[in-house]
Amino acid sequence: MEEELFSSGRNIPHIDPTLEVWHWPISIYLFLGGLAAGLLFFAGAVTILDKEKEYPTAVKYASIISPVALSLGLLALVYDLTHPLYTWQLYTTIRLESPMSWGAWVLLIVTPLSFLWVISYFSEIFPKWKLRLGILKKLESFTKKNRKKMAYALIPLSIILGVYTGILLSAFNARPLWNNAILGPLFLTSGLSTGAATILLLAKTHKEKNLFSRIDLVLIVIELGLIVHMLMGMYAGSEVQLEAMQLLVGGEFTLMFFGFVIILGLLVPAILELTEILGYKVPVSIPAILILIGGLVLRFVMVEAGQITRYLY
Amino acid sequence: MRYAMVIDTLKCVGCSDCVVACQTENDVPIGYCRDWITETVNGTYPNVDLEFKSERCNHCDNPPCVRCCPTGASHVVEGGIVLVTSNECIGCGACIESCPYDARYQHPDGYVDKCTFCHHRLEKGQLPACVEVCPTKCMYFGDLDNPNSEVSKLLKNRKHKTLAPEAGTKPHIFYLI
Ligand code: SF4
Ligand code: SF4
Numbered sequence: 001m002e003e004e005l006f007s008s009g010r011n012i013p014h015i016d017p018t019l020e021v022w023h024w025p026i027s028i029y030l031f032l033g034g035l036a037a038g039l040l041f042f043a044g045a046v047t048i049l050d051k052e053k054e055y056p057t058a059v060k061y062a063s064i065i066s067p068v069a070l071s072l073g074l075l076a077l078v079y080d081l082t083h084p085l086y087t088w089q090l091y092t093t094i095r096l097e098s099p100m101s102w103g104a105w106v107l108l109i110v111t112p113l114s115f116l117w118v119i120s121y122f123s124e125i126f127p128k129w130k131l132r133l134g135i136l137k138k139l140e141s142f143t144k145k146n147r148k149k150m151a152y153a154l155i156p157l158s159i160i161l162g163v164y165t166g167i168l169l170s171a172f173n174a175r176p177l178w179n180n181a182i183l184g185p186l187f188l189t190s191g192l193s194t195g196a197a198t199i200l201l202l203a204k205t206h207k208e209k210n211l212f213s214r215i216d217l218v219l220i221v222i223e224l225g226l227i228v229h230m231l232m233g234m235y236a237g238s239e240v241q242l243e244a245m246q247l248l249v250g251g252e253f254t255l256m257f258f259g260f261v262i263i264l265g266l267l268v269p270a271i272l273e274l275t276e277i278l279g280y281k282v283p284v285s286i287p288a289i290l291i292l293i294g295g296l297v298l299r300f301v302m303v304e305a306g307q308i309t310r311y312l313y
Numbered sequence: 314m315r316y317a318m319v320i321d322t323l324k325c326v327g328c329s330d331c332v333v334a335c336q337t338e339n340d341v342p343i344g345y346c347r348d349w350i351t352e353t354v355n356g357t358y359p360n361v362d363l364e365f366k367s368e369r370c371n372h373c374d375n376p377p378c379v380r381c382c383p384t385g386a387s388h389v390v391e392g393g394i395v396l397v398t399s400n401e402c403i404g405c406g407a408c409i410e411s412c413p414y415d416a417r418y419q420h421p422d423g424y425v426d427k428c429t430f431c432h433h434r435l436e437k438g439q440l441p442a443c444v445e446v447c448p449t450k451c452m453y454f455g456d457l458d459n460p461n462s463e464v465s466k467l468l469k470n471r472k473h474k475t476l477a478p479e480a481g482t483k484p485h486i487f488y489l490i
Contacts (some may be wrong), residue, residue, distance in 0.1 A: 003354045008329040010349035012418040021406035082404030083423035089384040089401050100407050101383035173377060174413035311413040313477040
């Protein structure tokens with residue numbers, strides 16, 4: 001039996017008794033980053049495949065959300081910094097070993113690009129509004145001409161952005177729950193799936209709804225596979241990983257993880273989408289909203305549970 | 314040069330003098346600390362074994378906190394000492410999350426703070442405050458690259474351990490056991 005206690009009355013706020021330096025804004029930021037990555041990926045992919053006419057929601061209407069999501073996400077991130085006046089220090093260096101550093105740079109490229117994308121569709125999205133400023137008008141026609149090029153840039157950038165939201169966490173070897181290689185692909189898949197769900201929610205035509213509910217179904221299956229893979233990996237891991245896994249399976253976060261992420265966020269939408277594809281009438285907004293909630297809860301569970309896990313010594 | 318600290322757990326009585334000395338020397342805000350004492354009881358009565366340890370940043374050779382820092386505020390200086398430049402730190406907490414020893418904290422002023430091995434005292438040729446003040450003289454500080462230093466000799470002759478070596482950080486606080 002081993003018992004350890006702090007006899008000097010160690011008391012560091014946010015660190016003892018359990019580490020909690022990252023709060024809800026980080027979870028929101030990871031969710032919004034993933035969502036924007038998903039939306040931009042599909043906008044780019046549809047454009048490259050020359051299917052803009054058939055899938056207008058993916059390229060036009062849903063893509064208004066990405067610059068908003070990215071801006072709100074960045075605000076949330078800065079809100080959680082404790083020394084925010086020095087945020088500009090992020091852009092004085094590029095440190096490739098630090099995911100937060102290259103993530104900050106990727107965001108610096110993706111966010112303006114997402115704005116330019118919306119500007120390129122401005123008069124189609126808001127037919128009643130006119131861009132009065134000469135520069136904006138020029139920008140619109142310029143971006144319209146270069147849309148294909150932007151689309152080619154968006155594909156890799158959105159994938160990097162999506163993976164980054166997971167790698168940000170998995171780079172911390174001190175937190176056993178985060179420190180697994182699945183988190184990058186898992187968060188990317190979840191981000192793509194929330195993106196597809198948003199398009200599904202806003203789509204008007206049956207054709208578009210149908211395509212994105214199929215895409216979503218595939219993504220859900222991949223995501224479930226990745227989650228099983230992650231849990232198995234931890235189950236077969238060292239004691240600290242085993243304890244990390246137990247937080248999700250049987251521990252404090254079980255209800256959130258199984259109830260909201262796996263059952264309501266993945267299994268139920270998958271069943272609903274399957275019935276819809278088989279030809280039964282199901283309002284697509286139900287699975288879409290469930291997926292969005294599941295994606296959000298996944299970020300919250302991972303960020304909060306991860307901070308509890310640590311090395312034992 | 315490679316600074317290291319060697320702490321004799323057989324001599325430490327857990328008086329917390331080092332904790333108070335550090336708080337005073339480094340103006341650590343009230344309620345926070347850069348070093349702390351743990352008391353570990355092993356076994357069941359009557360075969361119990363009690364160990365006191367004075368813990369702090371391990372000034373790791375492979376410091377994840379430096380690797381994860383997006384701005385370069387966390388950095389390594391001569392002698393392997395890991396420091397934080399407060400006006401480069403954005404307070405993102407990445408380094409806190411990456412430290413397996415929870416050795417860092419967010420200063421109420423926003424930046425991240427931790428043990429510096431009393432870098433300002435070393436520059437003047439003095440020992441870290443905790444080492445200086447220890448009443449049982451259980452802490453030793455010196456250069457591991459010098460085979461004749463007290464720390465090198467102690468590590469050569471005595472059984473010792475580091476904390477969570479499996480984290481791969483190569484800690485440089487050694488505990489004699
Ligand atoms: S103990 Fe923690 S803060 Fe100190 S160098 Fe190692 S990882 Fe960094
Ligand atoms: S909190 Fe400061 S020292 Fe720590 S990783 Fe962020 S910028 Fe670097």
